[in-house]
Amino acid sequence: MDIIKSDFDDRCETIDHLHAHIEFMTLQPRSVTTVLILKSSLFVAIYNNIEATFFALFERIHKEV
Numbered sequence: 001m002d003i004i005k006s007d008f009d010d011r012c013e014t015i016d017h018l019h020a021h022i023e024f025m026t027l028q029p030r031s032v033t034t035v036l037i038l039k040s041s042l043f044v045a046i047y048n049n050i051e052a053t054f055f056a057l058f059e060r061i062h063k064e065v
Helices: 002-026 032-064
Strands: none
Touching: 002 032
16 A cells, blocks of 8 residues: 555656646746646646556455455
8 A cells, every 4th residue: 555655646746846837837928838738738647646546546456355
């Protein structure tokens, strides 16, 4: 279980870094296209984090049953 939590925390750290970069880029002039692409990447990263965490949890439950 600690490995699953550790992996989740690592991915959350990456997501936080990407979010901070988006906030910085939002303040820059003429960065609308770049910000939209980065926001899309952020949503994919959030989805992947949730999916990977649940997959790991279900896999562990399956192995224990």
